[in-house]
Amino acid sequence: MKELLGLLEKNSRYDVEQLAVMLGKSTEEIKAAIKKLEDEKVIIGYKTLIDWEKTDRDAVTALIEVKVTPQRGEGFEKIAERISRFPEVKSCFLMSGGFDLTVIIEEKTLKEVALFVAEKLAVLDSVISTSTHFVLKKYKDYGTIFAQEEKDDREVVVL
């Protein structure tokens, strides 16, 4: 199960036949295992990693440190969930240390980020303060190095 998840985490496009052969299982077993993992929400979704800088799409990523007042009986759950619901928010983590939530958002322009923070985030009741950091360049994301050229420089035949 762990090995299957490890493979899918690296490449969700392996097909069931490939996975079955590689793991020494039958296709039925793999199909059932994946279905179970999906049903149990261990596998939450499948995505594609895109280097948007290579396209003409404008995108700005910002990391926002958010301080909040935890709510009685709810702790951070409710406010975190509320923030997470905005489609602009790509990630939302509860943190230890000097602030409470890390919110990562993606927008087309700096202005849109600023507007989102000012109009959506900072105005929430339990939000005490925000501090916004813009990403200038991505070198590595989700375990993948962006600029790296995958070149096989081995000789063609080695005995």
Add this chain to the structure above:
Amino acid sequence: MKMADMVSQSVKNLPSSGIRKFFDLANEIKDVISLSIGEPSFVTPWKIREEGIYSLEKGHTHYSPNSGLFQLRQEICNYMGKRFNLQYDPKMEVIVTVGGSEGIDLALRALVESGDEVIIPEPSFVAYKPLTILSRGTPVIVNLKAEDQFRLTPDLLEKAITKKTKVLILPFPNNPTGAIMTYEDVGKIVEVIKDKDIAVISDEIYAELTYEGKHVSIASFPGMKERTVVINGFSKTYAMTGWRLGYACGHPDLIGVMYKIHQYGIMCAPTTAQYAAIEALRNCDEEIRMMTEEYNRRRRLMLDGFRNAGLECFEPLGAFYVFPCIKSTGMTSNEFCEKLLIEEKVAVVPGNAFGECGEGFVRACYAASVENISEAMKRVKNFVERHKEKNACAS
């Protein structure tokens, strides 16, 4: 003066590998999926590279002691103890070499005198035979069989032994067949040689790449450590082929003689590589595990691919090669490989490159990406089916 007459005739006449033509062809054709490479597809784990860089930053750019950095020899002994239950003294029983290749050469030169016979099971790595000849020994080839899964059997070995037999080369896990020897298999070999004056050169360079079970060293059998020199190295296990680093462990009297040759011919193995290797042995068990797991999955993928293409193929349990039989296609190994290369742009190595008994087989290496393996197996299948139809029409 003609230089061609000046060069040593015995070296000039060394049999060269019969697949020069295939080599040249493979180098000419563009965009080939190459399954003909006998080295890892991974680059050296970053930790190890980093340690090499760090040693350069600190200015460790000098010769090391002839037999290798003492720390490295200590780590090698720890490793041999931990993995194979073999206790060696880092001062007297280990020498760090320029790849396993140098270790094999040193061992042969240190053991063999004119007329001594060296038993070499084939198919196997291409260096044993020429290096034996260069040491003025006589190679005695044992042809391993597909029906034995290319293991060395006591019968075959016994038939090859004569009064002149000095050395047995034991090349497992095997390049090119992927065959391994289990504890029981090795035990039977031990029974055959234990009462004879035969030394063993055990090439265990692929020891870590053993799937389903652990590698067993012949040196770990009672009475065998004293007469066995174990050859190992960093090339395959840690994906460090270009660093050129290996080692040999054995009896102090043998290692001492090997040391002499090494001292005069080589001085010492590359120092940067030695510092990097210390890190490899100390902190990279997890990296080995991950690479081995990855190879294991690709092994299954490739084995399935060849069988699916209709080629007979025993399950290899070591190294990173699959060795399918191509006799059913009616082609020779050379024909198969050349045609596959030209028609489908997939390169595999003719089995006869590794000894005459490799004829009728090809070596395919699964140290390649999953995508490339999958694509190559599709092409092999098309190829085999197309030629089957042709054969059917012709007959």
